Amino acid sequence: MRTLLHAGWTVRAASRTDEVDAVVPATVPGCVHTDLLAAGLIPDPYLDENEAAVAWIGRTDWRYETTFQWQPAGDDRVDLVCDGLDTVATVEVNGVVVGETRNMHRGYRFDVRQTLRPGANRLAITFGSPISFAEQLREKLGARPGGDRFPYNFIRKMACNFGWDWGPELVTAGIWRPIALESWSTARLASVRPLVTVEGNRGLVAVHVEVESDEAVPVVVRVADQVVEATVRTEGVIEVVVENPRLWWPRGYGEQPLYPLRVEIPGHDSYQTEIGFRTVRLDTTPDDIGTAFTFVVNDVPVFARGVNWIPDDCFPHRVDRERYERRLGQATDAGVNLVRVWGGGIFESDDFYQTCDRAGILVWQDFLFACAAYPEEEPIRGEVIAEAREAVTRLCPHPSLVLWNGNNENIWGYYDWGWREKLGDRTWGLGYYLDILPKIVAELDPTRPYCAGSPWSLSTDIYPNDPDHGCMHIWDVWNQRDYTGYLDYVPRFASEFGFQGPPRWSTLTRAVHDRPLTPYGPEMVAHQKAQDGMAKIDRSLTEHFGVPAAMDDWFWAAQLNQARALSLGIEHFRSWAPRCAGTVVWQLNDCWPVTSWAVVDGDGGRKPAWYALKHAYADRLVTVQARDGGLAVVIVNDTAQAWEDTVSVRRMSFEGKVLAEQDLTLSVGERKTALLAVSDRLSEPADPSGELLVVESSAGRACWFFRPDKDLSLPVDRYDVSSSTMAGGYRVSVTARSLLRDVAVLADRVAVDAEVDDMLVTLLPGETVMFEVRTAVDLDPALLTGPTVVRTANQLVSGG
Structure with missing residues (x-):
């Protein structure tokens, strides 16, 4: 029998602090930050510059206590x-x-039968300062690179708790x-560890069980539905054999x-x-280019249209099933x-993986090592082994x-x-990645x-971030140069x-209250964790729009710039399928309100970059790419049906005049990519600053x-806009009276x-789009037609 002990908890500081001297109610599951916040003893760390005001919490010991009732019922054990x-x-x-x-990343079980007494029992848990513990272990084992301020690599805890380039300390x-x-x-x-395989028309389930008894x-252990049982001592x-099982597929490839399975x-x-x-395998076959890295599910290669996942809240107990499902x-x-669970976070709850099972989302699961050199000595080594074995056992179904x-970036970092x-002869984690962890996976899964x-x-023998071999990270783009570097x-x-791009306006202004609000205000900078992050955004804006002086325009330009970067990168990489077999964008989500790489902001809102991701990850993608000194229309058909179509290509003036045109016949098989050359009379404009190519297909x-926006003669945006009510909201109609590039309704x-x-x-003159x-x-519907709500790229370069 399982009895939750979640009621009646209190928390207080267990070490000297001048900040809080009170016993406050505690929520379990929870953490000290949210308990102190609920008691009104600290400000919301997600707002303004409050993060710094609560830094003392991580340096303090905390004691949680509760009383619970218990009566003996003749059980052999109580844990x-x-x-x-x-x-x-x-x-x-x-x-x-x-x-x-x-270790935050594993569970524990303690035999308390001899410690309990009939009636009231006192349960207390004292938490030592994680920072002090990690610093003391660093002194014992010797310092290693990693972590800007705190040695998170010396404690088995969510690394991003200690701050990241998108997360607070x-x-x-x-x-x-x-x-x-x-x-x-x-x-x-x-x-219980069920290992599932498929051989021909038979599904095989090997249910590995471990039994504990005094x-x-x-x-007798039974797999209930199959009435298969065995006698087990330890x-x-x-x-179990299942004949002709229905196969589970990634979304877009079949059903789920x-x-x-019940074991008892x-x-x-x-x-x-x-x-x-x-079935799943990773195809790493060497070829004339290098070494492939392709997921193959049920013997079908899958192009991974992926996103990286970080903890959805700095306080992960607040992330429940509904929030997982929404995100x-x-x-x-x-x-x-595909979602990659990044190694600086946590092994997520079962709700996360169950949601992915039902949605057909492939999960790439990092073990929890990120951007640091990790000691391989005790006591870290034993904790790593224990947490890895527990995680593999829990998640393998x-x-x-x-x-x-x-790991994340540790071999590259070395x-x-x-x-x-810096390391000399000290261990740094390679033994985990090349020996301990693969052995655990080989044994358990x-x-x-x-x-x-x-x-x-x-x-x-090969540089770890070689683009021709395996998987790579591309971070010189953003850190050192503009997003057009993806094309290299x-x-x-x-x-x-x-x-990067800022969060939605409503998220930004909820969390940041600089007056006046500017990109470099103190609170704005407190919500930008990347080194020189605002300068890097401005550097890229200079390449495309210039850096707007007005905050409203800077905000829109920075959001649009992030969206453009993702569009260009993803479409370029997808155009090279199957040589390129996947893209995993950094990142899907944020853990608090911040300017970052996320496409969904810290309040759960979709940034313009989310819409760019949706367009670039369409099942059928039509994109124009530079190829062999000219231009080509690249067709990506990531569906199970062949695609026959006629593609219209027009070179047009910004005023809407057709200057040259070409019809291309499209015939591309399922899960294939095709390249259609564009004739020189279309790909060589007479006026590069005043012309564009428009490609029309059944996919959009x-x-x-032909030039960056700042070098285009984009007209002042002229349009008619109206708004009306509909069930559940409003319709906003925009009719172009000039060329409108990247119309958005914020x-x-x-x-x-x-x-x-x-x-x-993007609308040509005379065209209309309806937003819901x-x-x-x-x-008042008219509020949705205002000048800071309806935005275009024209406004950033034409004075519109």
Whole structure:
């Protein structure tokens, strides 16, 4: 029997602090920051410059306490089960220390039967300062590169708690996952690990079970639905065969049937999950270019239209199933079929992976190592092994999970970031990535591929971020140069690349209150964590629009610039399929309101870049690309049906006059890419600053401009706009009286909850587009037609 112990908790500082001297109610699951915030003892760390005002919390020890009732019921064992303690914890029951923990990423179980007493029992958990613990271990083991201010590589805790180039320094402590008493007799299921394979028309499930009992007596373990059972003393395997199972597919490739699996020790314990039947492998076949990196599901190569996932909140206990569903729904609505769970965060809750199972989203799962050299000595080594074994066992039932990845950027860092000179002969984590972790995966989950890192060239003999081998990260673009630098790369698989832009206006102005509001105000800068981030945005704006002086225009230009960067990069990489087999944009989401690479901001709103992602990740993509000294129309058909079409290509003046035209016959097979050459009379404009190519197909329109916006003669934007009510919101109609580039309706400037169905639409003179705005707010429709709401690229370069 499982009894949650979530009621009646309090928290207080357990070490000297001048900030708080009070016992306050605590929420479990939760953390000290949210408890202090609920008690009104700290300001909201997500607002203004409050992050700095709460920095003392991570330097303080905290004590959580509660009282619970318990009566003996004749059970052989009573365990205190802690699913998540963050992080350096001492656990006491009735004043007796029953356990200590040093790892946020794993659960713990303590036998408390002899410590409990009938009636009231006192449970206390004291959390030591994570910063102090990590600093002390660094002194013991020797410093290693990684972490700007805090040695997060010396503690098994969510690394981005200590600050990142998109995240604040909010170093948490607390009971962040459920805590319960579990009473049992005779035996219990210590672990269940179903490994699913497919051979021909048969689905095979090897159910690995471990049984715990006080006397290691044999017990019957049954896979209930199949009525298959075995007698197990400590561990065993029950094999189940399913004839002609329906296969699980990634979204866009088929359906996602799931099968219930129940394992039980009759009368004592049970385990339930869902499984899916599919095969997955990572094709890393050498070829005449280098080494492939292609996901193959059910023997079908899959182009990964991916996004990187970070923790959706600095306080992850606040992320529930509904929030996972909403955020991952935003991913699928944008055409995403793969999410990479980045290694500086957490192993997400089962709700995350179950949502991916149902949605057909492939999951690339990093082990939790990021951007640092990690010691391989004890006590870190033992914790790494324990957490990896627990994570693999817990997550292996999920058909969406298709890759275990050793680390984020650590092998690359060793080669490129000056680590070798700093490390000398000290360990830095390579033994984890090339030995310990692949052995754990091979032992516990041989049904899935393992990759040593991201980026990784698949060989210690090849530079780890080589574009021709394996997966690569592209960060010289953004850090050193403009996004047109993407055109210099044809990666086999781009597992990280991205460009920054500010959050929605409503998110920005909720969190930042500089007066006047400027890109370089103190609160604005506090919500920009990238080194020289605002300067890098301005550098890129200079290449395309110039840097607007007015904040409203700078804001729109920076958002549009991020969207343009993603469009250019993704369309370029997709145009090289199957040589390039995937793109994983950095990043889908934010954990707080911030200027960052995310396409969904910290308040959950879709930035213009989200709409760019949706367009670039369309099942059928038509894009104009430079090829062999000229231009080509590249057709990407990522569907299961062949595509026959006639593609119209027109070179037009900005006034709408057709200057040259060409019809191209399109015939491209399923999951194929085709290239159609554009004739010189279309690709060589008479007036590069006043002409464009317009490509029309059944999949939509693609436009090509021959110069950056600042060098175009874009007209002052002239248009008619009107707004009217509809069920659930409003319609905004825009009719072009001049060429309009990248029309957007920034509806959240009028209503915080407002979402627009589309954005970044280019109109020729005389054309009309209808936007649908969904909002629960009753407002004057005319507000949606205002000059800071309806935006175009023209406004940034023409004085419109």
